[in-house]
Amino acid sequence: MIQRPALHAIGIALASLAFGALARAEGDPARGAQAARTCMACHSFAPSRHLTGPSLAGVLGRKAGTADGFARYSDALKQSGLVWDKRNLDAWLKNPAALVPGNAMTFPGIADARTRADLVAYLEAVSKGRVKVPDRGLPNLKELDAASRVTSIRYCGDTYRLTTADRKTHVFWEFNLRFKTDGSAAGPAAGQPVLIGTGMQGDRAAVVFARPEEISAFIQRRCP
Ligand code: HEC
Missing domain, CATH: 1.10.760.10 (Cytochrome c-like domain)
Structure with missing residues (x-):
């Protein structure tokens, strides 16, 4: 039926x-x-x-x-x-x-x-310019708050320890942290990488730099 x-x-x-x-x-x-x-x-x-x-x-x-x-x-x-x-x-x-x-x-x-x-x-x-378009909702990475602005990255063993401008430390297994670049106008300022992820509590995240040359210069090999 x-x-x-x-x-x-x-x-x-x-x-x-x-x-x-x-x-x-x-x-x-x-x-x-x-x-x-x-x-x-x-x-x-x-x-x-x-x-x-x-x-x-x-x-x-x-x-x-x-x-x-x-x-x-x-x-x-x-x-x-x-x-x-x-x-x-x-x-x-x-x-x-x-x-x-x-x-x-x-x-x-x-x-x-x-x-x-x-x-x-x-x-x-x-x-034809008849509708206003959304700009995809991507944040401008220069405008993120202190919780996302990375001030230092230390590397020890298999672990990255990141400090953000709100003085918090974030710990990641090295395989869970990605390093990216965004050289566009909406990317981070030179020398001021930002932490983005699926919630800052998540076990995976990315640090976005303005330029690839900054990445290893920013990371210090140092144990706590
Ligand atoms: C997974 C990513 C992805 C998705 C989803 C996607 N596209 Fe694309 N699109 C691309 C890429 C990459 C190219 C360039 C392809 C190439 O160079 O062969 C492209 C090319 C195009 C082009 C040709 C643009 C040009 O300048 O010649 C059009 C039109 C287009 N996409 C429309 C759409 C529309 C409409 C949708 C949604 C229904 C869509 N695409 C979904 C990735 C995507």
Whole structure:
């Protein structure tokens, strides 16, 4: 026996079949903004804000692989000859590996045509400056409080001991502490690394420096 929710689902499926063509033509940028959260793990919609992937500001109408200042495009995308019109964006979001074999966007694609239309409508609204975009919520690392500002790092045995500007000491097994750099405008000030992690109580964290040269210079080999 078919349960009522199943019948309901079939109804929705039929409705989306019937209205599929219409939905493709009329993507909704507000719904697209919600769907775009999946993209924000790797993309910002703010101009020049490059993350794992290039900023998507102004992408509609742009030649593929040409966002100013993004240094990690694959050769495949740069040589694709594509221009990001709505049709190509839809095909990319449906199956990036099929449109540009060998590209570097590790994203499986979105099967639902309606969701893709919404995303393309959002990308269009962003590109035409019709919506205010979130800047991904990444903190500016120059503006963190004393609890995050690292004043010293000591290394002894298999252990790092970090002191922060609020005079607290944080102890990590060496394998649980990562050293990163952020040379962007939102990165830490030179010589003032910051501690970030999943809550400062967590057993794993990262120290972010402005430049790679600072890292070993900052760490003292000293036992308590
Ligand atoms: C896991 C990280 C990741 C996710 C998630 C992701 N992307 Fe990407 N995206 C990338 C990378 C990396 C590239 C560059 C690919 C290359 O050079 O081959 C890229 C490239 C692109 C491009 C081409 C940009 C250009 O300048 O040519 C578009 C458009 C795009 N992504 C849209 C999206 C949208 C929309 C979503 C969400 C539905 C999304 N991406 C999700 C990593 C990601």
